[in-house]
Amino acid sequence: xxxxxxxxxxxxxxxxxxxxxxxxxxxxxxYMYWYRQDPGMGLRLIHYSVGEGTTAKGEVPDGYxxxxxxxxxxxxxxxxAAPSQTSVYFCASSYSTGTGENIQYFGxxxxxxxx
Amino acid sequence: xxxxxxSPQSLIILEGKNCTLQCNYTVSPFSNxxxxxxxxxxxxxxxxxxxxxxxxxxxxxxxxxxxADTKQSxxxxxxxxxxxxxSYICVVSPNTGGFKTIFGxxxxxxxxx
Numbered sequence: 001x002x003x004x005x006x007x008x009x010x011x012x013x014x015x016x017x018x019x020x021x022x023x024x025x026x027x028x029x030x031y032m033y034w035y036r037q038d039p040g041m042g043l044r045l046i047h048y049s050v051g052e053g054t055t056a057k058g059e060v061p062d063g064y065x066x067x068x069x070x071x072x073x074x075x076x077x078x079x080x081a082a083p084s085q086t087s088v089y090f091c092a093s094s095y096s097t098g099t100g101e102n103i104q105y106f107g108x109x110x111x112x113x114x115x
Numbered sequence: 116x117x118x119x120x121x122s123p124q125s126l127i128i129l130e131g132k133n134c135t136l137q138c139n140y141t142v143s144p145f146s147n148x149x150x151x152x153x154x155x156x157x158x159x160x161x162x163x164x165x166x167x168x169x170x171x172x173x174x175x176x177x178x179x180x181x182x183a184d185t186k187q188s189x190x191x192x193x194x195x196x197x198x199x200x201x202s203y204i205c206v207v208s209p210n211t212g213g214f215k216t217i218f219g220x221x222x223x224x225x226x227x228x
Binding site for chain 1: 221
């Protein structure tokens, strides 16, 4: 049981390049999320998904797209990378306990630098 | 605006000592408040979760308290160990449904031998 796995762990892009970050979870969780973490700030939600085939915008969705074609995978795409997207990206998945607790499990993160 | 503010930003303590981290929030009403531990280079891991009606929750040497009247929470670490060196993040979920959670910026704890 690997939990939440993110690939790649590190990536350096040039401005304007595109890339896809992959998140995979083996816990059969319905909900999946993409966050970014910047120095001095809390994690901010980019996009999330409440089930296979569905996605929704979070707090900072501009410049990113996502897809959830399979329940276990959640992809984050950058179509034209900008230096402002330099950050550490975390994927998380969760299940609902029925009491609204929605406990999230995080991957180890992807460190992205855009030059 | 819903906010979660943590203090101090960073803290250095000696191994074996106790410490308390603070979290003030303006989110109201809220569904639950969580504390996460984030080791360097890793993702956050849940330590405790409390609903608005709970006052305290323990997880080993970690004890979280919640005062819903003053909108404050604290995380107390007892008999610190070197492995406690990490960032501790306070997270509040508004009681508005959906999946909005508001993360504090975290407190960076350094435990020295």
